[in-house]
Amino acid sequence: MSDTAEVKTLVIDGQEVSAVRGQTILEVARENDIQIPTLCHLEGLTDVGACRLCVVEIKGSNKLFPACVTSIYEGMEVSTNSERLQKHRRMILELLFTERNHICSVCVANGHCELQSLAQDLGLTHVRLPYRNPELTIDASHERFTADHNRCILCTRCVRVCAEVEGAHVWDVMGRGINSMIITDLHENWGESTCTRCGKCVQVCPTGALYDKGKIGSDHPKYPDFLPYLNLMREAR
Amino acid sequence: MTIEELDLIAKQVRAENAKFDYEVNVCMGTGCLSQNSDKLKDALAKTVEDSGKNALIRRTGCMGLCAAGPLVLVDPDEVLYQHVEEGHAQKIVDSLGGKPVAELQCELRDHFDQQVHVVLENSGQIDPERIEDYIAHDGYRALLMAVNDMTPSGVIRQITESGLRGRGGGGYPTGLKWSTVAKAHGETKYVICNGDEGDPGAFMDRSVLESDPQRVIEGMAIAAYAVGANKGYVYVRAEYPLAVSRLQACLRDARRRGLLGSNIGNTPFSFDVEVRLGAGAFVCGEETALIASIEGRRGTPRPRPPYPAVSGLWGKPTLINNVETFANIAPIIRNGGRWFAAMGSERSKGTKVFALTGKIKNTGLVEVPMGIKLREIIEKIGGGVPDGRKFKAVQTGGPSGGCLPESMLDIGVSYDALMAAGSIMGSGGMIVMDDTSCMVNVARFFVEFCMTESCGKCIPCRAGTAQMYTILTKFCTGTGTMADLELLEELCDTVKSASLCGLGQTAPNPVLSTLKYFRNEYIDHIVHKRCTAGVCNMAASTAKPAEEVLA
Numbered sequence: 001m002s003d004t005a006e007v008k009t010l011v012i013d014g015q016e017v018s019a020v021r022g023q024t025i026l027e028v029a030r031e032n033d034i035q036i037p038t039l040c041h042l043e044g045l046t047d048v049g050a051c052r053l054c055v056v057e058i059k060g061s062n063k064l065f066p067a068c069v070t071s072i073y074e075g076m077e078v079s080t081n082s083e084r085l086q087k088h089r090r091m092i093l094e095l096l097f098t099e100r101n102h103i104c105s106v107c108v109a110n111g112h113c114e115l116q117s118l119a120q121d122l123g124l125t126h127v128r129l130p131y132r133n134p135e136l137t138i139d140a141s142h143e144r145f146t147a148d149h150n151r152c153i154l155c156t157r158c159v160r161v162c163a164e165v166e167g168a169h170v171w172d173v174m175g176r177g178i179n180s181m182i183i184t185d186l187h188e189n190w191g192e193s194t195c196t197r198c199g200k201c202v203q204v205c206p207t208g209a210l211y212d213k214g215k216i217g218s219d220h221p222k223y224p225d226f227l228p229y230l231n232l233m234r235e236a237r
Numbered sequence: 238m239t240i241e242e243l244d245l246i247a248k249q250v251r252a253e254n255a256k257f258d259y260e261v262n263v264c265m266g267t268g269c270l271s272q273n274s275d276k277l278k279d280a281l282a283k284t285v286e287d288s289g290k291n292a293l294i295r296r297t298g299c300m301g302l303c304a305a306g307p308l309v310l311v312d313p314d315e316v317l318y319q320h321v322e323e324g325h326a327q328k329i330v331d332s333l334g335g336k337p338v339a340e341l342q343c344e345l346r347d348h349f350d351q352q353v354h355v356v357l358e359n360s361g362q363i364d365p366e367r368i369e370d371y372i373a374h375d376g377y378r379a380l381l382m383a384v385n386d387m388t389p390s391g392v393i394r395q396i397t398e399s400g401l402r403g404r405g406g407g408g409y410p411t412g413l414k415w416s417t418v419a420k421a422h423g424e425t426k427y428v429i430c431n432g433d434e435g436d437p438g439a440f441m442d443r444s445v446l447e448s449d450p451q452r453v454i455e456g457m458a459i460a461a462y463a464v465g466a467n468k469g470y471v472y473v474r475a476e477y478p479l480a481v482s483r484l485q486a487c488l489r490d491a492r493r494r495g496l497l498g499s500n501i502g503n504t505p506f507s508f509d510v511e512v513r514l515g516a517g518a519f520v521c522g523e524e525t526a527l528i529a530s531i532e533g534r535r536g537t538p539r540p541r542p543p544y545p546a547v548s549g550l551w552g553k554p555t556l557i558n559n560v561e562t563f564a565n566i567a568p569i570i571r572n573g574g575r576w577f578a579a580m581g582s583e584r585s586k587g588t589k590v591f592a593l594t595g596k597i598k599n600t601g602l603v604e605v606p607m608g609i610k611l612r613e614i615i616e617k618i619g620g621g622v623p624d625g626r627k628f629k630a631v632q633t634g635g636p637s638g639g640c641l642p643e644s645m646l647d648i649g650v651s652y653d654a655l656m657a658a659g660s661i662m663g664s665g666g667m668i669v670m671d672d673t674s675c676m677v678n679v680a681r682f683f684v685e686f687c688m689t690e691s692c693g694k695c696i697p698c699r700a701g702t703a704q705m706y707t708i709l710t711k712f713c714t715g716t717g718t719m720a721d722l723e724l725l726e727e728l729c730d731t732v733k734s735a736s737l738c739g740l741g742q743t744a745p746n747p748v749l750s751t752l753k754y755f756r757n758e759y760i761d762h763i764v765h766k767r768c769t770a771g772v773c774n775m776a777a778s779t780a781k782p783a784e785e786v787l788a
Contacts, residue, residue, distance in 0.1 A: 049539070049540035050695045050696070050737065051695070051696055052695050052696055052697055052735045052737065055734075064735055069540045071542075087731075088731045088734060088735050091697075091727065092697060092731065092735060095696055095700035095701055095704065095731075096700065098700070098704065099700040099703075129704050130704075132703070132707075154696075173535065173693070176690075176693045177690065177691035177699055177702070178688065178699055178700060178702075178703040180692075
């Protein structure tokens, strides 16, 4: 088959799969029920390759490649779940847990948290690195929602959904390195920002960092699946 | 502008210079300026005027030996004076035509004899703000040769033949990069000069931009002609005000002379350059972050591919090279690729400029042929470690490079040899350390730099470097354990393998290289709670934890 062909075949975890030119490893894997963990990726948003949980190995290279932004090619051989990858993923999760103050038992997202689920799935039983325990604020100035920076993992899903889907560009990132913070507008209170109160950021937030004040108790399921549907309906119009 | 016109200008400059019996060159690079070399120049000018002697007092760029600044070079006698102050002006002027001033004379044969100047050939010889001076030193000849007599592919062929590799640190073959951009589809293409030098202890790019900015602009114009670009950007950090102002002045002059702008050399080729200031983020030296910064966005890297050669600035094919790479272009075109390929080692051609700093006698800039032994750079050119102390390690490649011990000093300096030794060429910073340095503390210093300069986009780099710093701090305060060391090694592996861009991928290098060559020092700190160099205060086990230091 020549390389200009639209349809490609490749091997993921020993399984032969077909794909269309331009697809990413992650898309093809998910189509074939091969699970690659992700946090910053969300269908409907542009990928940034930031959380590094979806890194995979490609035969012929020693490097690791983020599955969410790596395009497939004919004859590619991908390994998504080797011992080496699992080790790195657990370490990345450990880094996330120690970075801020993630205390599941008092979190509104307990039971519906992607970070928590990933830790369970990947067998993270305990954290060896020291907790950093930063002193972070909670922004409850918004009439409907709350932003708790203690639970933020800086995946920037809220930044992207607000800019790309809602078109408001309220959320952004401030500072750098370990001092990075998600902010609204030019670091104003959420309640006094130009927020359109659409709530998309809350729905796509993988943890309890952004949550709905209207709900009582700690059971806050989120529905990020609305995004591909919304995009589909918009395109159809 | 034609080559004949260039010749005419060069002739005029030479005729003007010939009117003077002596030329007194005063270094006015940042290093010497900080020691008032501008006042020295004024004093010299005034003294010459009063004395009635026929001497030209010229402002020049860096002469290399920053440790001995301010420097003054007197031609035609080729006498170099060091540590010159305003008060010495009279003595120097009096000595013209007679015996040199002995107490100021700088006699460093070894320092200069071992060097080969290609990039720095005009540095310290010409006034960086006078385009005529540059033209008198064969400036812009290569550009006019290229646009008049060569095809773009012919230019790329010469660069490929030269074997030049990117001097920003990666060492990617320049010819290959150029041909990729030349082949990329698109009406609009860009050329970017990466002048975002941020490594601790490195000042090569600053010096080239301050001493010979026209050469960088000429290199960019030749590159633009070769790849089919009409617009270029020089990205310089705002901490380099002198480089920026000289660059701006040079761009104006080049435009005025028709060497930038429309129809360069009366050909259809048009090209212009703009300066973009960086706010001083180390990560903006990474090409995709640099591009984001020029576009006015947050300077964070993005995954590659697509490479900038295909989709760079505003999604257009973009050629991005470092200052020193562009500075090599004009001489390659003038003398041919083969001339360049004849210098250096087998897979690393030409010369490399290094910024020698740290515990070394002759601090400053040196340009040496590739393949020269590290030992020669440090002991002969650098003059060795001063004050009778013992050499301990040399850090090459900036914060993400490695520390090499004495046993590695006999390797030849090349991209591959340094990589094999566990370090990198980087952009050319070289920090020498003596036995008063604690290698655990040194590793901690560089990790701290990477931690504070991490952009925060990807988790391994953002949180991983902070954790590495915490563990290293534990060692330095005597509270680390062997389990911490194991954890540190595991952490380094993840940060190295899983980070998004080069900053994170190389951040563990200082730790890994010191662990490779100085593991005993780590063990000393952990098991015996002892710092042989006496740097770490091991009693300070109550020292503030990392998060408090950061806040």
